[in-house]
Amino acid sequence: AQTVTQSQPEMSVQEAETVTLSCTYDTSESDYYLFWYKQPPSRQMILVIRQEAYKQQNATENRFSVNFQKAAKSFSLKISDSQLGDAAMYFCAYRSAWNSGYALNFGKGTSLLVTP
Amino acid sequence: EPEVTQTPSHQVTQMGQEVILRCVPISNHLYFYWYRQILGQKVEFLVSFYNNEISEKSEIFDDQFSVERPDGSNFTLKIRSTKLEDSAMYFCASSEWAGELFFGEGSRLTVL
Numbered sequence A: 001a002q003t004v005t006q007s008q009p010e011m012s013v014q015e016a017e018t019v020t021l022s023c024t025y026d027t028s029e030s031d032y033y034l035f036w037y038k039q040p041p042s043r044q045m046i047l048v049i050r051q052e053a054y055k056q057q058n059a060t061e062n063r064f065s066v067n068f069q070k071a072a073k074s075f076s077l078k079i080s081d082s083q084l085g086d087a088a089m090y091f092c093a094y095r096s097a098w099n100s101g102y103a104l105n106f107g108k109g110t111s112l113l114v115t116p
Numbered sequence B: 001e002p003e004v005t006q007t008p009s010h011q012v013t014q015m016g017q018e019v020i021l022r023c024v025p026i027s028n029h030l031y032f033y034w035y036r037q038i039l040g041q042k043v044e045f046l047v048s049f050y051n052n053e054i055s056e057k058s059e060i061f062d063d064q065f066s067v068e069r070p071d072g073s074n075f076t077l078k079i080r081s082t083k084l085e086d087s088a089m090y091f092c093a094s095s096e097w098a099g100e101l102f103f104g105e106g107s108r109l110t111v112l
Helices: none
Strands: A003-005 A010-014 A019-021 A024-026 A032-039 A046-052 A064-069 A074-079 A088-096 A104-106 A110-115 B005-007 B010-013 B019-024 B031-037 B043-050 B053-057 B065-068 B075-079 B088-095 B107-111
Touching: A003 A088, A003 A104, A010 A019, A019 A110, A024 A074, A032 A064, A032 A074, A046 A064, A046 A074, A074 A088, A104 B031, A104 B043, B005 B088, B010 B019, B019 B031, B019 B088, B019 B107, B043 B065, B043 B075, B075 B088
Parallel strands: A010 A110, B010 B107
Antiparallel strands: A003 A024, A019 A074, A032 A046, A032 A088, A064 A074, A088 A104, A088 A110, B005 B019, B019 B075, B031 B043, B031 B088, B043 B053, B065 B075, B088 B107
């Protein structure tokens, strides 16, 4: 089974600064998807960004970007110009491209605190 | 914008009682999922459902759990005889295919 590791239980960043959240994963598959989900205190998980493993170009969504290193099995999330609303739990997740269940495997999460 | 809806938002039950958690996935989605999150811990996969049958399930999803799509819209998770350790937030999700999952706001289950 694929495992997803987030080694930073908590991170803190000042408003307007940049922060990087780390994620590594273990898989023997060559085709898969990687995601970062945000879970604010309201509980619902919301997709932040996704990356298809076959794409070499790193995904970006406004202030959010990833550094996808396929050989190193690393998938970090960079948040630029951090805002108070970015404070949340962030989960890295892996999904097989061919598994019939298409279930997400989540990491344990990183709690991001944004200070004024 | 279409969303996944879950009911109830919070349920308190006695140990040994049956519980049914309900979900309405996004209407054109084909895959449905249940996850759970024990307070402060990681989000754990329970089961995925496609074409009216379970396509994958985790070790957590034992005989006490079942899922059903009784009509064209609802997707339910039943826990037959709840245990204290079933206390958690249960999330329903749906997806079109192998793309992103859309999650509901969760149902908090408290077993006393």
